[in-house]
Amino acid sequence: MxxxxxxxxxxxxxxxxxxxxxxxxxxxxxxxxxxxxxxxxxxxxxxxxxxxxxxxxxxxxxxxxxxxxxxxxxxxxxxxxxxxxxxxxxxxxxxxxxxxxxxxxxxxxxxxxxxxxxxxxxxxxxxxxxxxxxxxxxxxxxxxxxxxxxxxxxxxxxxxxxxxxxxxxxxxxxxxxxSRVQEFLDPLPVGNLWGVGKKSEAALESLGIHTVQQLREYELPWLQLKFGQSAGAHLHAMARGVDPRPVVTHREEKSMGAEHTFSVDVTESEHISQAVYHLCLKVARRLRTAHRQTRTLSLKIRFSDFETLARACPLDAPTSSGKAMYEAVMKQLHQLDFLDPAGDAPRAFRLLGVRAEKLEDSGAGVQLALLETSLTQSVPEASAHWLEAEETMDRIHAKFGSRGLLPARLLHPPPEQ
Missing domain, CATH: 3.30.70.270 (Reverse transcriptase/Diguanylate cyclase domain)
Structure with missing residues (x-):
């Protein structure tokens, strides 16, 4: 030791x-x-x-x-x-x-x-x-x-x-x-500093700056001129060990997400819909555990050639239901032409990701649309029943594990990464 x-x-x-x-x-x-x-x-x-x-x-x-x-x-x-x-x-x-x-x-x-x-x-x-x-x-x-x-x-x-x-x-x-912070920092390579990535490290070294001690020789205006106001100020502070960030005992998550990498590139409707449903149920369960709901989703799609895209996916109303999220994602994938009318993918998928964003407390309720006259129009009875079913699944999973109960379509899920 x-x-x-x-x-x-x-x-x-x-x-x-x-x-x-x-x-x-x-x-x-x-x-x-x-x-x-x-x-x-x-x-x-x-x-x-x-x-x-x-x-x-x-x-x-x-x-x-x-x-x-x-x-x-x-x-x-x-x-x-x-x-x-x-x-x-x-x-x-x-x-x-x-x-x-x-x-x-x-x-x-x-x-x-x-x-x-x-x-x-x-x-x-x-x-x-x-x-x-x-x-x-x-x-x-x-x-x-x-x-x-x-x-x-x-x-x-x-x-x-x-x-x-x-x-x-x-x-x-x-x-x-x-009293010994500077002694600790000075011999270190600039790449060891928090927030200095490979590109920043290469840029610093191209200027002959290899160690923290060498970086500390440069004044703030010069660093800001070379690296911009924010990055220059950050480098100036890090070289002197200045970091005012406090210990934060509670950090509210601003988003929750999950990804699935297919073991082989897929185009078939069944494999894609199973993966999307699995991801949405997983994210929704995390939301309910945290007593949160989401107002919008974002999608991550990586194709077989490694091209990766991110797209927004709107929701009709805030939700913590995996089924509601699944229906919204599938609808958006069709509208973006990532899926054809039969549900197959014209370009093979390598990875899919779903992220819940604009989170709010689950007790915030649902704001009715201006032209709607009743709660049942904005939150259909079927959706409410599905949410109750998923909450029941949560209790079963808590007692018997995540494989204790699954929707029928997920009894044979696509292979994991």
């Missing part, structure tokens, strides 16, 4: 104290709990299909260049002999237990993904000890209770805390106090 301890304090701090906890190879290590015989081997977590992508890889596989979101076929070429492990259903449960441990420290927890979170320790240090002590206690609990490793970075901002947790991997702890 690598521990880099660069100073901390138990007194009331003059600066925020932000901790970033990141689980190490989370998906791999969860799978190892039930398959310990694979420990120390090259492991890739992914659906083993021609078009699958890597969900996670063990550190042994990462040494070969394997990374998340990489096409599985490429990962197999780069890391011959790796064991492919199918993703399981345990990740959210372990994620929730990790977050519960963090919330035992303070309620100032911002979960940013299934396996990482920011924690504001500013108040906790007054009663619980130094930042390093608190962080190590949390890591010890995660390791002891869940048998999972984690890495932690601590500093005065989210940006530096996250970089410190990355630098402490695997299974480490790194505290960077405010």
């Amino acid at each position: 690598a521990v880099h301890h660069r100073g901390d304090t138990t007194a009331r701090p003059p600066h925020p104290i932000i901790m970033h906890l990141d689980m190490d190879a989370f998906f791999v290590n969860v799978e190892l709990l039930s398959r310990p015989e694979l420990r120390g081997q090259k492991i890739i977590v992914a659906h083993d299909s021609p078009r699958s992508v890597v969900l996670s890889a063990s550190y042994e596989a990462r040494r070969y260049g394997v990374g998340s979101a990489m096409p599985l076929a490429r990962a197999k070429q780069m890391c011959p002999g790796a064991t492919i492990v199918e993703p399981s259903a345990h990740y959210r449960d372990y994620s929730a237990r990790v977050m519960d441990i963090l919330r035992d420290i303070t309620d100032r927890v911002e979960q940013v993904s299934v396996d990482e979170a920011f924690v504001d320790l500013t108040g906790a240090v007054r009663t619980q000890g130094s930042p390093a002590f608190i962080a190590q206690k949390a890591r010890d609990r995660i390791a002891g209770e869940l048998n999972l490793p984690s890495s932690v970075g601590i500093s005065s901002s989210k940006f530096i805390a996250k970089m410190a947790s990355t630098g402490s991997k695997p299974n480490g702890l790194w505290v960077v106090p405010p």
Whole structure:
């Protein structure tokens, strides 16, 4: 275990104290709990299909260049002999237990993904000890209770805390106090800075700027002249470790979506309609779980030649019904001529995605159209019954799993990615 301890304090701090906890190879290590015989081997977590992508890889596989979101076929070429492990259903449960441990420290927890979170320790240090002590206690609990490793970075901002947790991997702890932020940043490549992508990195390096220290030599007006007002200001702030973003304990989702990648390109009506129905039911269930409804949808279509389009899909009224969403999507696909009158696709589909947008509280009700005179005209009785049926399905799924009850047309769904 690598521990880099660069100073901390138990007194009331003059600066925020932000901790970033990141689980190490989370998906791999969860799978190892039930398959310990694979420990120390090259492991890739992914659906083993021609078009699958890597969900996670063990550190042994990462040494070969394997990374998340990489096409599985490429990962197999780069890391011959790796064991492919199918993703399981345990990740959210372990994620929730990790977050519960963090919330035992303070309620100032911002979960940013299934396996990482920011924690504001500013108040906790007054009663619980130094930042390093608190962080190590949390890591010890995660390791002891869940048998999972984690890495932690601590500093005065989210940006530096996250970089410190990355630098402490695997299974480490790194505290960077405010007085040593610049010392921490200066030697780093500019590409390590938050918000600096490949294109920005190449542009900076073309100007002879390779490290953060070199970037810091340039004043704000010059950076804004070269990169624009917003990007220039961002680079100027990042080079100095300035990041005022607070820990946000509740983030309301602005949209909810799902995608399906076909195992083979499809044109047949049956496969397309099944995929759309499956996606709409999935998104609708997420909406109902969050007590939300959507006013509009967006569609993502990727064709066999990899051309990808996004199109709006209007709804007649706000809804959280998968069937209502399905009917709207199918109607729009026909109107856009992505489907012919028989429901087949003139151009083969590789991927379909549905996203609910303009979300609102499900108790907001339905606004009647100006010329409508009754609620039954805007919300037909059949639609209300379907929503009741889907809510009943939610309760059955909660008790017996997502395969406990399905519409007849989804008893043989199209193959997953």
